[in-house]
Amino acid sequence: MECRQIMCGNVNCYLLCQSGRGILVDAAGRGFEGKIRQACEKAGVKVELVFLTHGHIDHVYNAAALAAGWGAPIAMSGKDAGLIVNQFSQPMQTRGLTGRALGFASRRLMERTKIPYFKPDILLSEGDSLREFGLDAYVLQLPGHTAGSIGLDVEGRQLFVGDAMMNLLRPEAPCLFADRTEAEKSVEKIRSLGRRTLYFGHGKPL
Template sequence: MSNPPLRAQIVPVTPIQQNCTIVWCTATMRAAVVDPGGDIAKIRRAVEQAGVTVEKILLTHGHIDHAGEAKPLADELGVPIEGSHEADRFWLARLDEDGRSWGIRGVPFEPDRWLVEGDVVTVGELRFDVYETPGHTAGHVVFHHPPSRFALVGDVLFQGSVGRTDLPQGNHPQLIRSITEKLWPLGNETAFIPGHGQPSTFGHEREHNMFVSDRALAA
């Protein structure tokens, strides 16, 4: 496809190298910044280079490396924040405390819109379906664009790994259910950008991921 309806650019931020993602509608050049955990000057430069207009910030979950500078960026750009699910209020309220622990600026806030399963978020003419995917955090959500077979999955699933569940409100069996019951039905051909590391497809992870491959789960 010469001009797909959706484009995305990864901007690694914070010392933890979190994948902040700029995603935009090619028809309107309207964009969302997903998980701006830090380095907002770097994010703003990437936005300018892409030639897009940011209309909102989207959050998959409330951890410091994903949400630490969401509020300052939203204030600078004059845009709303959508996400995550309200169960992550715990994390968003303690961003300053967690920021001090990690050496990252963290500014607590409440989003303009909490998200729940079945919600739709728009970016330009694009429509993303919202799925609740708890396990890494209680309020984690993912964003799926069916026409592009594309998902933004935060820290639920990675290339070759899965999200950690040893932090407060983490739950490993719940995380595995989120992957197998929410992500796998979206289709093997669906490509995803994770919160850390390289993009992959659900089919590749079902074949090769040592934690959630079909073979590993059948063992």
């Protein structure tokens, strides 16, 4: 599997390519539809799935438009489906100064911007395989940042964690969360998997 990072402001999307087939991990915030589409065209793959790690606006805004253009289904956890309609349908708490700053900026964005509506075509949960989309990858439930945060474990080597961990100053539990205890448990779950390259929604891979 070849992974291409698509930087969209402070959010990372990833295009996972395998034998001419592609899976897009996250769809970024407003204004990045063109950049993502171009990156996928350049890679020369047919994108067959839009995989969303969670329902926050900076990860899902372009999902509907991109998926429609490619004729690809959108997959995410059903536990975050409510966030597409209302970003405030789950609590959003913060930790530390970075958390407060991020929380403030996120709330403003969420109040002012409406996500182009979509209903996820595929609802994912723990252990689901993406083999039918050409990838040896499994879904991991990583709740806490949001109730329906999920990760993707690819070939037992690469782990796409969304915002279940952030690598802002260092890799750690997110400073913004719906449930702090759950978020910390998810970090332990990631640790317990053993050696992986981690790909974050925010910050550099590690």
